[in-house]
Amino acid sequence: MARRPVEASFEAAPNIALVKYWGVRDEALGLPYNSSLSVTLNRLRTRTTVRFDPKLSSDRFLLDGEAQSGGPLTSVSGFLDTVRAIARFETHALVRSTNNFQTASGLASSASGFAALAGAASLAAGLHLSPADLSRLARLGSGSASRSLFGGFVEWRAGTRSDGRDCFARPLHPPSHWPSLVDLVAIIADAPTKPVRSSVAMQRTVATSPTYAQRQRELPRRLRAMKRAIAVRDAPTLFDLTMEECDSFRNVCETTVPTLDYLVPASRAVLADVRAANEENGTTLAGYTHDAGAHVHVFTLQRHAGTLRRRLARIHGVAKVLALSPGRGARPIRRWRA
Ligand code: DP6
Numbered sequence: 001m002a003r004r005p006v007e008a009s010f011e012a013a014p015n016i017a018l019v020k021y022w023g024v025r026d027e028a029l030g031l032p033y034n035s036s037l038s039v040t041l042n043r044l045r046t047r048t049t050v051r052f053d054p055k056l057s058s059d060r061f062l063l064d065g066e067a068q069s070g071g072p073l074t075s076v077s078g079f080l081d082t083v084r085a086i087a088r089f090e091t092h093a094l095v096r097s098t099n100n101f102q103t104a105s106g107l108a109s110s111a112s113g114f115a116a117l118a119g120a121a122s123l124a125a126g127l128h129l130s131p132a133d134l135s136r137l138a139r140l141g142s143g144s145a146s147r148s149l150f151g152g153f154v155e156w157r158a159g160t161r162s163d164g165r166d167c168f169a170r171p172l173h174p175p176s177h178w179p180s181l182v183d184l185v186a187i188i189a190d191a192p193t194k195p196v197r198s199s200v201a202m203q204r205t206v207a208t209s210p211t212y213a214q215r216q217r218e219l220p221r222r223l224r225a226m227k228r229a230i231a232v233r234d235a236p237t238l239f240d241l242t243m244e245e246c247d248s249f250r251n252v253c254e255t256t257v258p259t260l261d262y263l264v265p266a267s268r269a270v271l272a273d274v275r276a277a278n279e280e281n282g283t284t285l286a287g288y289t290h291d292a293g294a295h296v297h298v299f300t301l302q303r304h305a306g307t308l309r310r311r312l313a314r315i316h317g318v319a320k321v322l323a324l325s326p327g328r329g330a331r332p333i334r335r336w337r338a
Contacts, residue, residue, distance in 0.1 A: 006126070007051035010119030012112045012148045012330035014101075015040045016183060016297045018242050018289060019223050020249045021143050021156065023206040023216075024199070029164040030139045033206070034219045035157045037226055038147045041183060042175070042327030046109065048097040048116035050080075050124040056092035063097050071197075079114065079141045080121055086137075087125035095121075110198075114141030115148035115330045123332060134330075135168040143199065151175050151329035153230055155223075175326035178233050180302040182323055184286075186270045186312050189319040191294035194262075198292045201253075201260055208257040215248050222248075235301055239287025242299060243274075246289040253292075262292050266317025270296040273315060277308065 021036040059077040061068040068076070080093055095117065099109055118138035122129050129137065131149060135156075139146035147154045150171040159166030205212055222245055229238040253260035263271075267290065274288045286300040286308055300308050305323060313321045 006124055007049060008120045008123035009047065009049040009333045010116045010123065010330060011045050011047045011333045012115035012119065012145075013040050013042065013045050013151075013327050014109065014112045015144060015147050015154065016289065017144065017147075017291065018226060018238075019219065019245055020291070022198075022202045022249060022252065023212065024143070024203065026162070026164070027199075027203065029167075030143050030199070031162075031164050031167050032143060032156070032158045033216060035155060035223055036144075036147070037153070037155050037172075037223060038144070039153055039181075039183065039326050040148060040151050040175070040329060041324045043322070043324055044099075044101045044112070046097060046099050046112035046116045047333065048095065048113070048120045050093050050095050050117070050120040052089075052091040052093045052124055054091050056094065059092045059095065061095045061097070064099065075141065076117065079117060082137070082140055083118075083121045083125050083127070086122075087127055089125070093121070093124070110142035111144040111148040114138050114145030117141060118145065118149070119330050119332060132168045132170070135170075136164065139164075139168065149330045152177060152326050155227070171329070172227065173230065175328060178230070178326065181235075182300055182302055182305040182325060184298040184300060184305060184309050184312060185322040185324060186267075186296045186298065186315070187319045187322065188264060188266045188294040188296070189317055191264065194292060201256075201292060204258075205252050205256040205260065209252045209255045211255050212252050215252050218248065236284040239278075239284045239299055242287035242289050250290075260292075262290065262294060264294045264317065266315060267294045267296050269315045270298065270312060270318065273312065274298055277311065 015038040017038045019037040021032045023033045025031050061073045061076045115138050135146045135149045147156050147169040152175040153173040154169050155172050156169035226241045271288050274286050278284045285304045286298050288298050290296045309321045
């Protein structure tokens with residue numbers, strides 16, 4: 001039996017996948033078909049405080065100061081049920097969370113959100129989980145959250161077991177491994193909010209995209225090559241593989257029935273501009289990727305970042321360009337007021 005529940009706060013950052021997670025073999029346990037690879041980002045963060053309170057008759061969830069109901073409250077409350085089941089108590093909780101970036105916009109708020117929630121809820125429940133256990137727990141809230149527990153370059157191994165014991169993320173390299181790597185995030189003005197959660201959309205892809213099986217066959221080779229490029233800091237190879245993977249991900253989305261189209265014209269203009277910049281340069285100096293949203297991440301090296309950032313900022317429909325770097329993993333923080 002865990003010790004008496006208290007209040008705890010945790011901070012976590014979003015991550016951007018270089019090899020995408022898209023499709024689960026077990027929906028209840030969130031077990032993916034393929035392993036994925038991501039970079040945890042600096043500057044953006046979610047902070048979450050969880051307080052188990054015997055006076056509450058149901059869970060409450062405040063996001064950026066606003067009381068949540070419906071889907072967001074149901075997911076948070078369902079996640080707390082798992083934590084309560086592990087800790088063996090039934091007390092409801094008040095969850096207060098803030099993002100220093102736009103929620104549900106394709107900047108992976110569910111990754112940082114559930115990583116911070118897993119950390120805060122498990123600590124508040126008196127559970128002292130190992131990093132692997134915390135990653136497995138976060139996975140149950142949102143697949144990509146399993147990776148946001150760790151900083152730098154992170155691999156989430158799909159595993160093969162049906163109980164998911166071997167399905168968790170682990171750090172490959174710390175943020176300091178490649179300090180000159182920059183992620184220029186082209187923030188698209190008026191980016192639409194996601195119509196359905198990725199966990200639902202991806203299963204439509206598995207069921208209907210005629211190219212999904214081919215993508216799955218290609219992934220182990222691409223993942224191996226990408227890990228090698230990161231280990232030796234081979235930027236052109238990493239950027240080429242990042243774009244190849246992004247194009248493959250977009251292809252299975254677009255061939256899903258009904259189609260999944262996350263991009264808007266400005267996003268497509270960013271992709272085209274990165275291709276043009278590489279062409280003009282005669283070598284690959286940048287690589288684009290995007291998740292299930294309209295914003296585009298453009299990886300490059302520090303020495304090209306200034307010029308490229310100005311170039312991307314001039315594209316019609318790009319509101320601003322953030323310059324981010326590999327950042328730290330999730331961690332407990334002292335109490336704070338949302
Ligand atoms: C395209 O883990 O965010 O970003 O369960 O809906 O929160 P939800 O899914 P989520 O899906 C991530 C999909 C992706 C690729 C990736 O991050 O690997």
